[in-house]
Amino acid sequence: MNGITGRMGYRQHLLRSILPIRDQGGITLADGSKLTVEPILVGRNEDKLRELAQKHRVEHYSTDLDSLIDDPSIDIIFDASMTSLRYDTLSKAIAAGKHIFTEKPTAENLDDAVDLARQAKAKGITAGVVHDKLYLPGLVKLRRLVDEGFFGRILSLRGEFGYWVFEGDIQEAQRPSWNYRLADGGSMTTDMYCHWNYVLEGIIGQVKTVTSTTATHIPTRWDEQGEPYEATADDAAYGIFELETPEGDPVIAQINSSWAVRVYRDELVEFQIDGTHGSAVAGLNKCVAQQRAHTPKPVWNPDLPVTESFRDQWLEVPANADLDNGFKLQWEDFLADVAAGREHKYGLLSAARGVQLAALGLQSASERRTLDIPEITL
Template identity: 50%
Template sequence: MKALKIAMHGVTGRMGANQHFIRSILEIMKQGGVSLASGERLQVEPILLGRNAEKLKHLAETVAVEVIERPVAYSTEVDQVIADPAVDIVFDAASTQLRPTILRKAIEQGKAIYCEKPLSDDLAAAKQLAAECAAAGVKNGVVQDKLWLPGMRKLRMLRDSGFFGEILGVRGDFGYWVFTGHDPDQPTQRPSWNYRKEDGGGMMIDMFCHWEYLIRNLFGSIDRVLSHATIDIPERIDEAGKPYTCTADDSAYALFVLQNGVTCQFNSSWSTRVRRDDLLTIQVDGTQGSAVAGLRECWIQPAASTPRPVWNPDIPQPINFYDGWQQIPQNTEYDNAFKIQWELFLKHVAGEGEFPWSIQSGVAGLALAVAGQESSDGQKWIQVGESQQ
């Protein structure tokens, strides 16, 4: 079986370089490919694409050599590489606003496509991409990495075992303090485009795409949303050291009511200081027990171990509520979430296994972000399906 050749566009960014190239593709190459049901090993060969030749060269000839002891190919001729008949897959992790253009070129060439989310900052454009994929018959997928995080997999295990009984409610808390850049001793941790709506930035368009697939896969499909988005920090400092006006929301608060009646409350903020177990925690409360999952760990409290609090503000709280939770043991090794999905997609392209995390799934994520924005703008409930018409 020939190696699958992957054109990887946008890998000079933090996520593209670290999670997709280094921790996924290079690790797959290092382990000798992907194991297929036939017993064969599916090999991959990346070609790094972008505009910055210096960054590409460093990844291809320095980083790759450190991991797999040989360089990989790179090019700044994006269109030429996408059109190359030898290329099997085109991957994009670059700008949200440029993504439809890159993907459309790949679809026109009959390539399988795989990409980061959101698909676009425009729902109509995302739907059009899905329609073009279907018409062309190309295999396609969207990154939905949080499904394979150890903490979320433990939640799924608890759900499937019946631990919760009847699920009553879900609460998600995400975020951390992103430094503004005004203090040179506290540099910002995220790129400036994240805080400019005109460049495709915003908490809601970024994270609601995650919450849609995570909620749908763990708890059920979303029926309606009530949300509120804010710009908490009006000015930040960009990569050139210059101040800029923030035009995109950096905090978003939402109630998602599922078709099965369960209510999910999610708070997302880049202007909050963390006092919880992890940067993302999801608490699930049920009739028979509750669980709190972070990115990797998960804690449970069965009904029989639930303390009996009594409201009395006149004395110090006698209960240490953290003591009543039990940490789920680590009974298996968890691979990198991005790498797991990459392996599933590569198998799918090679003809082994279905891949439900498709472009259409990415459209659903963007539709929820659009519904959330409509709700925030109008301060009203929005049926999620109404934003997909």
């Protein structure tokens, strides 16, 4: 598990995914057998690795990633390190015949992202890319509504994501300073459009065009040492996407992403789908819906205060199942695919489309125009 001392690698992948899978005795496969996991912690700081290993009863840790990639007793290489290092890490792992599971973006540019997909296909390994949001309870419920035909013909999707990230001068920032330096791989567009691509694909359909505007709302921030620095990366991205459903229907999606916005909604990210037969709003956990027969008939009158509570007119969508941590659920799916020797449904080609959307989003913002999204083939 490379990059495990980072926030996401530690909290979501080690603490909330692999360790619970280990402690529950592994996962049960289709034939009734058990597949167990034994993590090896990898990073640059040996002291941090030793501390984590002792704290969580992990036997093995190392600062030598290359030797582990070459170790024939290791089956899977997971990567959550810096994006700038990911292409080389994954290429070495694929060449060594390892199955790979990785955070995104999978590469800094589209050519490298597509090349990784080609390498994995040629080698015949199982490759998975973190698509955690599709496993979140709110989006699982939203996808179920789509599958059940609740919306009728889908018309549009609107998304709101973000929160206020403190500048770091008076209150410590909640995100690392590299997020706001373009040279270090920072960028709201680069970070989040990879997510939005698989969310839009996984819930509605393929993204056909992108129109994007970016901004660096906070030009000066303070780093981990308390020193001011110029924020050169965009901290907000406002995107409009044209989609196509599997049935060929056009859908307009609009998603705002910002680290310079204060939250006035139920969750840090929310998506609303509107269709001819109904609408639904989903966050990380909750999903509420309103069908056509229960849709009220508001009348615009700016001279009178609104007396009806629009939020109370929606019904919560039940889970109807126990929904575990989204990262853990995808890990379990991926491990089952490795054991079965089959392709993971969220692989490197899907990740390449995310890299492509981010690059075209930045290009669209720079050129102030709508861009078509070419289809990627291997």
